[in-house]
Amino acid sequence: MTRRLGKLAPRHDPRTFRMSAPLARALPVIPPSADWAPDVSWPMWCNDRYGCCTQVSVASAIRTWTGAAQAPILLTDDEVLENYSAVTSPPFDPDQPATDRGAVELDVLNHWIRYGLAMPGSQPGRSYLTAYGAIDPRNRQSVQRAIAFLGGAYIGLSLPQWCCDTDDDWTYDPQRDNSIAGGHAVWLHGYDADWLYLNTWGGPRRMSYEFLAQFCDEAYGLVARQHWSDIHGVSPKGEALDALVTEMRAVADA
Template sequence: MTVAGRLGRLPAARDPRVPRMADYVRAVAPSGAIRWGAAVASWPMALNDRLGCCTIAGVAHAKQMYGVIGGAERVMSDAEVEAGYRRFGYAPGNPASDQGAVEEDVLRSWLQDGFVIGGVLDRIEAFASIAPADVAGVMTGLSVFGAVYLGVVLPAYVREQDVWHVPAAPSAADLAPLGGHCVLAVEAEPPTGPDSCLTVVTWGALQRVTWGWWLACGEEAHVIDHPDWTRPGSLSGVDRAGMRAAMAALA
């Protein structure tokens, strides 16, 4: 897969009140592969081929996967994606307003106001951040919470790559940034070698990226405490009450 759609993640604007996952999760990184995304038959584009709404597409993909695992899939319609994106300045018919959004702003809006998904108002209970360089933390977050909402900067070289990876001798043109993008991690292999990968959802499809690529291009990572995520045992090492109490500062 190459670049098949629009970008739209604005630079991270970290709020110091957002809790760190490591302060609330006692679980350790799993030793085997994680394959939550395999349960989903197909992923919607969520307008991200035409609009820079990747941050809202990430919401749509997360909700879809949580529902599939929990037994009640709901898909965010294009109209609902557009309505969500309008909160962040987009005005239909005005291309200049299609400027993207900040990930933490989108997650805060999902927490406080909710997004309409499949005709139903949907809210999360909490969210927390992971340091991008904390590979074990990303694995743990994926294992415990089912997905990790990621922010990356795409370099030009990914245009021609089936698996996103850092080339051995990239030119200056290869390294030129295309822009910020939001993707949702739903699968991962343990980082045991240079070919070990995360699998993310982007532009209506699964995309493999090496862990080395994530370390080079990843800028932010967040886990989401969603009421649909009821996988038995996955949340046993999580102080959910503490995470949710920390959210009161954001409200």
């Protein structure tokens, strides 16, 4: 099986909202575990042919949120590639291999907020992100809060080559050959005391916290009012999420 990468080097913007402290106020007691997409059958979404992982992660987020909140919305391959094209310059064209250059995660998130991204629906369907903020991938509690409160975390990795060659769990061993193959975007949809849960290349995967701390070079909590509403339990509902979004927007407008 061919496994493509496609996350370009992170571009850190000092204006990006820092989400760790507000999440701690919103969810002071962290649940011991959360998984918003257990036992899901994940598509490949063309990531065996193209470097569209930044949009596979968007599709994974939408599938996770809608599957937990209402009824799952599954993007098609064509929609994933349309979204990939929308955030690349020159625009990605499947018939022009030179345009398959990958994408920057901040470009994806900003486009998602401003212009929306394609998804199933009429006239046509569009998905809009409400807001996003950076979280510290080396702070286990911040990552867990983002997953429990916001339904997941959108992260970028400098991925070792061996991860592309095996279906093994992603764990960190300093004695292993950890030569970096390139950048990869994934969506974290669950955690427990020992593992983080994600999907990539058409299947589920587990990642250790040590692996995340070693190889994650950017991580974001996403707020998606359109997809993530009226959840019961520990997830956002009503005033808590409204207050978080108000705080994020106040910083952005300052």
